[in-house]
Amino acid sequence: MKIKRSLSFVIFEAVGYLYITLWAILCVLPFILILSGSLTDDKIIVKHGYSLLPRGFTMRAYETVFALPEKIMRSYGVTLFVTLAGTLLGLFCISMAGFALQRKDLKYRNAIAFYIYFTTLFSGGLIPWYIMVANTLSMKNTIYALIIPSIMNPFLIFLMRNFLRTIPESIVESAKIDGAGDFRIYRSLILPIATPALATVGLFLALAYWNNWFMSAMFIENDKLFMLQFYLYNILAKADFMRSGITQAAVSVKIEIPRESVKLATAVVATGPVIFFYPFVQKYFVQGLVIGAVKG
Numbered sequence: 001m002k003i004k005r006s007l008s009f010v011i012f013e014a015v016g017y018l019y020i021t022l023w024a025i026l027c028v029l030p031f032i033l034i035l036s037g038s039l040t041d042d043k044i045i046v047k048h049g050y051s052l053l054p055r056g057f058t059m060r061a062y063e064t065v066f067a068l069p070e071k072i073m074r075s076y077g078v079t080l081f082v083t084l085a086g087t088l089l090g091l092f093c094i095s096m097a098g099f100a101l102q103r104k105d106l107k108y109r110n111a112i113a114f115y116i117y118f119t120t121l122f123s124g125g126l127i128p129w130y131i132m133v134a135n136t137l138s139m140k141n142t143i144y145a146l147i148i149p150s151i152m153n154p155f156l157i158f159l160m161r162n163f164l165r166t167i168p169e170s171i172v173e174s175a176k177i178d179g180a181g182d183f184r185i186y187r188s189l190i191l192p193i194a195t196p197a198l199a200t201v202g203l204f205l206a207l208a209y210w211n212n213w214f215m216s217a218m219f220i221e222n223d224k225l226f227m228l229q230f231y232l233y234n235i236l237a238k239a240d241f242m243r244s245g246i247t248q249a250a251v252s253v254k255i256e257i258p259r260e261s262v263k264l265a266t267a268v269v270a271t272g273p274v275i276f277f278y279p280f281v282q283k284y285f286v287q288g289l290v291i292g293a294v295k296g
Contacts, residue, residue: 038062038264045260061261065235065269074224075231082227083209086147090205091198093151098160099186120154134219145219146227150208156201163197164190210274232266
């Protein structure tokens, strides 16, 4: 049956779509400017500024970024491994913590929840944290320093707990009647139902790991363990770093690095994989974030 729509509803719908389209364009424009600037001659950027279309098209910025392809590919590999390992371990630990905290039969669950929340208000400071990770746990200059300190996050724990609270208790009770243990309930019942929350938490974790340069700056001295963000930061911060990667014949020649376009090229290299990954989890991300933030 075809529903007849009033003129006012059609106008409202058209205005709504126009409004959303304009906001979508405004969100996309910065990425277009970054991509265009990375393909523009550096001198033109300095003289005329940025534009939506490349002027004086050149790939020199990307040639500069990839001047040492083996190093940037190694940093890509380190970042991928850290992101995947950290996200999977974080999902496991955070989902189990959220599952435990929403259980009414857990003793002192409110006290444990307050203890976790307290860490968001106060911390021991940067120096004690560094001493603990580097000296007490002996993780300095190891791959573990890039993964383990960032596994747990109080906000994500509460987000997961609040989402799991929406699951009816009758499901868990019926599973217990059938003889299922806590871990079996968690693995076979809770995880499949909590897919939106897992996608939300996983996206938060993956973005945090992917964009993390601070851990490399704090704990890593071996350049073979540099993450992509820290490697790109070094390209921008140290011109000598790029000069050392070009042939020895160029040492005596003054090398002009396209600084402005290189900044934009590094942004494209760093954010490209995330842009392609996000659409696959976007619907779960919105659903999990809304439910987890409102409930409880």
